[in-house]
Structure formats: structure tokens, C-alpha cells
Amino acid sequence: MKNRVTNLTVMTFVFLSFCWLSGEGKGDDGFVRLFNGRDLTGWKASENGDFSVEDGVIVVRGNRAHLFTISEYQNFDFTCEIMTQPGSNSGIYFHTAYEETWPSKGYEVQVNCTHSDPVKNGSLWGVVKNYNARVEDNEWYTMQITVQGQNIVTRINGKVVVDYTEPAGVTAGRRIGKGSIALQAHDPKSVVRYRNLQVKQLK
Secondary structure (H helix, E strand, O other): OOOHHHHHHHHHHHHHHHHHHHHHOOOOOOOOEEOOOOOOOEEEEEEOOOOEOOOOOOEEEEEEEEEEOOEOOOOOEEEEEEEEOOOOOEEEEEEEEOOOOOOOOEEEEEOOOOHHHOOOOOEEEOOOOOOOOOOOOOOOOEEEEEEOOOOEEEEEOOEEEEEEEEOOOOOOOOOOEEEEEEEEEEOOOOOEEEEEEEEEOOO
């Protein structure tokens, strides 16, 4: 009996350790970590992207590329913390799929405080434009993306930026569906940091 209990304890410890390291630990609130703070387990980079882990955060820099989650999501609530350096541009794709070039599927939520592109944080790029960054460079802020049915809501520090419902009959690549979440490396001059990336599946 003692050995069985000991073995069970060890197995539980190993399982929980794996969940933590893979980023798949699930909290009481239903959120699952997408990033373990140590490496890019659970992610796949395109175009030889320069994505690294430094001081417990994902640092996005270098030439154009995207970092995709291996897991796919349909209805979900996604949150993360972001810090941009001045003049930087990035984005968060969802309902996309791994491609070696620029993603042809899914929506992109803009990450941009002071880059020359006038479309700023929280916008659905090419669909709903926000021209007010709402936060400053060199400061951590929270981005939240909620997708349920045909509705998309983006929030910056808890405040709604976009509340968009996709109309019926959309057939373009940029449409509601199911797929990966991806972080964008936009250009060599942009440096953007991401941490505390979490997602909760919704019904």
C-alpha cells in the first residue's frame, strides 16, 4: 500500500511538472498557460523567426515571421501582457494556421503604440480600425481577445476597443473558424515582449 501511494505521488508530481513546463497547466479559473516562462514548448516559428525567451518573457524581434501555437482554438478568451519598444509593430493572429509566409487565414489584432502605421492597439487589422494606442511604450499592459460564435471583442487593460460581429456569408481567409494563435514579428526595427499568455476555451 505504501509503495502504491508513493508511486501515485511521484506520478502526480511528474504530470504537474510536465503541465507547467509545457505551458498546459490549468488554473481554477479555467485558463491554460500557453507559455511556461522557460522555453517555446507548444509553439512553432515560421520563416526562421527570431523569437526568444529572456527573463521569463517571449521577445519578438528580427525579420518578418510568426510564432504559432501548436494547439487550435475556436471559441476562447485569450489574455496576455505586452510591452512595446518605441516605434515597434506586432500583432496577434487567431483562427490562423502555420504557414512559412504571412498567414493567409484568420484575424490579426494589432499591437502598435507608436509605429508609423496609424492603426493602433486592439484593432482588427483591415476590418475595424482604432487610431488611439491607449497605452504607452515601455509599459506592460493587458491585451484580451474574446471570440464567441461570430463575435470578436478586444480589450486593452479591461476596456473594450473593438466589439465586432462578423456578418454572414464571409468567405475570405480572414474569417471566423478555428485555428492557432500566432505572435507576429513585423520588421527588424520592432521589439515587443509578451508574458502571461493564457487561454480559456469557451462553449
